[in-house]
Amino acid sequence: MQEPPTEPHDVIIMGGGLAGLTLAMQLRDRFPDIDVLVLERRRHPVPLARHKVGESTVEIGAHYFAEVLGLREHLEKAQLRKFGFRFFFSEGRRDIENVVELGASRPLPMVSYQIDRGLFENFLAEEAQRRGVRFVDAAFIREATLAEGNGLHTVRWERRTDAAGAGGGEAGAAAEPEVHTTQARWLVDACGRAGLLKRQLGLAQDNPHGVHAVWFRVAKRIDVDSWCKDPAWRARTVTPTRWLSTNHMVGAGYWVWLIPLASGSHSVGIVADPRYHPLERMNTFERAMEWLAEFQPLVFDDLDPHRDKLQDFAFFRRFSYDCKQVFSADRWALAGEAGRFLDPFYSPGSDFIGIGNTYITELIARDRAGQPLAAHAQVYEQIFRSFYESTLALYVDQYGLFGSPTVLPVKIVWDYTYYWSVLAQLFVQDRLTDLATLAQLRDELALAQKLNVAVQALMRRWGEALSPADEAAANVPAVHDQAALPWFAELNRALHDRDDAAAFRGRLAAAVARLCTLAGEVQVRARAAGVESEELDALLASRTAQAAQASPAARATPVPGAVASALLFPPTRDARTPVPATEASAATA
Ligand SMILES: Cc1cc2nc3c(=O)[nH]c(=O)nc-3n(C[C@H](O)[C@H](O)[C@H](O)COP(=O)(O)OP(=O)(O)OC[C@H]3O[C@@H](n4cnc5c(N)ncnc54)[C@H](O)[C@@H]3O)c2cc1C
Numbered sequence: 001m002q003e004p005p006t007e008p009h010d011v012i013i014m015g016g017g018l019a020g021l022t023l024a025m026q027l028r029d030r031f032p033d034i035d036v037l038v039l040e041r042r043r044h045p046v047p048l049a050r051h052k053v054g055e056s057t058v059e060i061g062a063h064y065f066a067e068v069l070g071l072r073e074h075l076e077k078a079q080l081r082k083f084g085f086r087f088f089f090s091e092g093r094r095d096i097e098n099v100v101e102l103g104a105s106r107p108l109p110m111v112s113y114q115i116d117r118g119l120f121e122n123f124l125a126e127e128a129q130r131r132g133v134r135f136v137d138a139a140f141i142r143e144a145t146l147a148e149g150n151g152l153h154t155v156r157w158e159r160r161t162d163a164a165g166a167g168g169g170e171a172g173a174a175a176e177p178e179v180h181t182t183q184a185r186w187l188v189d190a191c192g193r194a195g196l197l198k199r200q201l202g203l204a205q206d207n208p209h210g211v212h213a214v215w216f217r218v219a220k221r222i223d224v225d226s227w228c229k230d231p232a233w234r235a236r237t238v239t240p241t242r243w244l245s246t247n248h249m250v251g252a253g254y255w256v257w258l259i260p261l262a263s264g265s266h267s268v269g270i271v272a273d274p275r276y277h278p279l280e281r282m283n284t285f286e287r288a289m290e291w292l293a294e295f296q297p298l299v300f301d302d303l304d305p306h307r308d309k310l311q312d313f314a315f316f317r318r319f320s321y322d323c324k325q326v327f328s329a330d331r332w333a334l335a336g337e338a339g340r341f342l343d344p345f346y347s348p349g350s351d352f353i354g355i356g357n358t359y360i361t362e363l364i365a366r367d368r369a370g371q372p373l374a375a376h377a378q379v380y381e382q383i384f385r386s387f388y389e390s391t392l393a394l395y396v397d398q399y400g401l402f403g404s405p406t407v408l409p410v411k412i413v414w415d416y417t418y419y420w421s422v423l424a425q426l427f428v429q430d431r432l433t434d435l436a437t438l439a440q441l442r443d444e445l446a447l448a449q450k451l452n453v454a455v456q457a458l459m460r461r462w463g464e465a466l467s468p469a470d471e472a473a474a475n476v477p478a479v480h481d482q483a484a485l486p487w488f489a490e491l492n493r494a495l496h497d498r499d500d501a502a503a504f505r506g507r508l509a510a511a512v513a514r515l516c517t518l519a520g521e522v523q524v525r526a527r528a529a530g531v532e533s534e535e536l537d538a539l540l541a542s543r544t545a546q547a548a549q550a551s552p553a554a555r556a557t558p559v560p561g562a563v564a565s566a567l568l569f570p571p572t573r574d575a576r577t578p579v580p581a582t583e584a585s586a587a588t589a
Contacts, residue, residue: 002179008152009037009134011364012184014141014197016040017052018117018350019336020190021124023357024133025069030361031368032132037182039139039157044125049265050217050312051118054349056082056246056259059420059495060427061350062112067428068354074123079262080114083107083237083244084482085346086224087412089405089475091251094297097233099475100405102412103245104483106238108492114244115350116261140177144187144196146332153187153332156180186364190335198323198334205322209343209396212279214288214315215257215269220306222258222266227298236479246347249296252403253277255345256296265311268299271344273399285313319343320395322388326356327381329373333360340388343395346415351423352388355432359384362433379435387423390449393456401463405474409569410522411459413488417518417567420491421511422448428495429504437501444512447543451512454536455519461533462526470529480569487514487567516543518567525568 011027013020016038024036057065066072086103090096129135136159143156158177189197198204224247225240234240247258253276259267270282270291277295282288289307292300319341326339336353359380366373394415401407422445431437438445482488499507523536 001176002181006180006182009182009184010035010368011037011186011188012153012155012182013038013188013190013335014144014155015189015191015194015338016042016125016128016135016137017121017190017192017336018054018124019192019338019353019357020188021121021128021133021135022064022069022353023188023190023335023360024128024135025124025131026357026361027364028128028131028133029069030365034364034368035134037134037184038128038136039141039155040125040135040137041140043138045122046118048116048118048263049219049261049267051116051121053117053213053215053267053269053314054344055115055117055261055267056257056344056347057112057115057350058085058347059110059112059424059492060354061347062110063424063428063495064350064354064357065113066111068358071127074120074127075113075115078119078123079116080244080260081107082112082114082246083241084112084246085248085412086242086245087248087250087255087408089251089403089408090249090298091295091403092297094301095228096298097228097230098477100409100478100480101236102409102480102482103237103242104489105236105479105481106483108483108489110492110495114246114260114262116263116265119262139180141191141196144189144200146187146197146330152183152185154181154183155187157182185331186367187332188335188360189332189338192337193341195323195334195338197332198338201325203324203334205324207320207322207392207396209320209392210318211271211273211320211343211395211399212315212317213269213271213319213344214279214282214313215267216285216288216313217261217265217267217311218303218306219265219309219311221260221264222268222299222302224258227302233477236481248345249299250402250408251295253399254295255402256292256299257344258299268303269344276399279315279317283315285310288313320392325381326384327359327363327377329377331367331373333363335360342388342391345395346419348391351427352391355387355427356384358427358432380433383432383438386445386449390418390452391423393453397460398456401459404463404466404471406466406471407459407463409480410525411456413482413485413568414455414459414518414522416482417488417491417515418448418452420495421514422508424495425504425507425511429498431504434501437504440505441508444508447539448512448515450539451515451519451536454533454539455522458522458526458531458533458536462529462531465526465529465531485567485569514567516540521566521568 020038024038027034027036084104089100125135139157139159141157145154147153157180160177224242249256254272257269282291320343323339326334335356342348
């Protein structure tokens with residue numbers, strides 16, 4: 001049944017998942033009179049727990065939801081506060097108290113959340129409508145036609161009014177659907193992996209990161225703290241709430257996630273590089289359980305008596321991908337997974353939704369103000385791509401390091417220093433679209449990016465140089481407590497700071513100087529294992545030469561890295577050995 005055409009909208013968002021609904025709200029918050037239509041294939045309400053994958057937030061995503069969109073009350077009341085990230089080198093082990101644990105002993109100041117995706121998307125759809133967004137569920141988009149010149153884009157979609165697909169299913173095939181043709185000035189594809197416009201415009205592009213994931217939800221809590229009765233192990237955290245962390249059980253070539261959900265379920269995933277662990281070993285629940293029994297027996301033991309509580313099971317063979325373009329001056333854009341996707345190891349999915357949506361909102365703002373779009377669309381594309389590429393460098397060919405209790409703790413400190421002090425600062429201080437500041441920081445940001453690439457390569461070779469015996473010797477009862485690294489905890493706290501433009505530039509310059517020092521420390525440790533990096537040497541030397549030229553006083557500054565180890569955790573020490581009094585007091589200061 002063909003419905004009569006409606007008035008054109010300002011924006012049509014195809015797909016009402018995380019990216020689409022949050023973008024709709026961001027637009028309404030920015031322009032109270034904007035007419036935004038969101039078309040979502042699934043019928044609402046969608047089911048809790050087993051709705052979609054992608055449940056752990058980190059600082060950018062949490063800030064985007066809580067502050068930019070003003071959803072803190074929902075997050076605090078309806079979702080779970082996350083107890084940071086946590087890693088255990090527990091492959092093949094049931095004695096978790098005897099392996100390296102990496103995780104904070106107390107929550108760090110910047111709060112993030114574990115998100116039940118069903119609960120969240122039901123809430124987002126309602127909240128978006130309260131804020132004036134037009135949201136249509138059970139609406140299946142058949143076709144999108146982009147406008148020529150300054151015309152309107154057209155979307156043809158169907159809606160079934162019967163109960164088919166109720167309970168969060170897709171619109172079914174029972175009764176004759178309503179057929180709608182709707183037009184808008186802006187068209188945003190937020191259809192997730194379906195990537196309607198991406199396919200239509202031939203924008204899909206592979207990246208070099210060929211890893212896979214399987215995941216499932218169980219209707220029970222996985223209480224990590226209950227896995228061990230050792231009082232000393234339990235006392236490592238201020239409260240017995242490790243279960244609220246995004247727990248990573250790691251081994252060479254893979255990691256297993258454990259994420260609690262507010263609905264009472266737990267999400268479990270295995271993410272692996274097929275060069276170490278082929279998908280075929282884990283692509284059914286039974287196989288995944290066999291695999292867990294061998295590689296992460298504590299997870300297996302926890303789940304085995306509760307197989308009847310399984311809620312779903314799914315997998316993606318190669319989940320990471322690129323896209324040639326996500327923003328266009330022709331008034332279309334791709335949001336969320338309809339564009340690119342990285343890797344969930346550090347949970348950046350929501351971060352990149354927040355970053356991409358912010359650029360789309362800015363382009364729409366320019367258009368509404370009658371300003372030209374071409375230059376800005378191009379610059380935002382370049383910046384967004386550079387964020388994607390620097391983040392991708394943390395993952396590509398790095399899965400081998402996940403079994404290394406020597407290198408992975410160093411990598412995590414490096415990766416988080418980069419994230420908290422550069423990317424997260426740009427986002428929380430609202431500098432993503434401040435092109436003047438970004439231009440002034442161009443050299444610093446380019447150096448940070450090059451350092452990251454060089455340090456990732458160095459860490460990879462360092463990991464390869466270590467023998468299984470070296471690694472076994474490093475996997476002792478020990479904890480790397482980020483809360484006890486004062487400078488690191490401060491980077492997290494500093495995400496609450498707000499600077500003027502000059503102070504912000506100073507902050508970023510200091511961040512890059514710190515990255516240089518840290519890179520130097522990584523180099524010293526790798527060198528002890530006989531691994532050198534000419535690339536990193538050259539970068540650090542050129543930095544020192546530049547600094548000396550800029551300021552004569554800097555000539556006295558030693559080459560970063562020649563300084564004694566100051567930023568990294570001391571090399572692993574057995575947690576049963578008492579901490580020397582000087583270090584213990586520094587840690588509690
Ligand atoms: C293994 C894995 C683990 C992850 N873990 C995390 C994590 O811990 N933290 C994190 O932040 N992110 C994580 N992510 C990423 C996260 O899942 C995505 O960032 C997020 O789901 C993308 O949201 P989206 O709105 O772009 O897509 P989706 O949530 O998929 O939404 C797209 C919507 O479009 C609708 N749609 C599709 N086709 C049509 C059509 N023809 N007509 C109408 N509607 C349509 C769909 O029904 C859907 O609701 C993970 C991803 C993977 C693969």
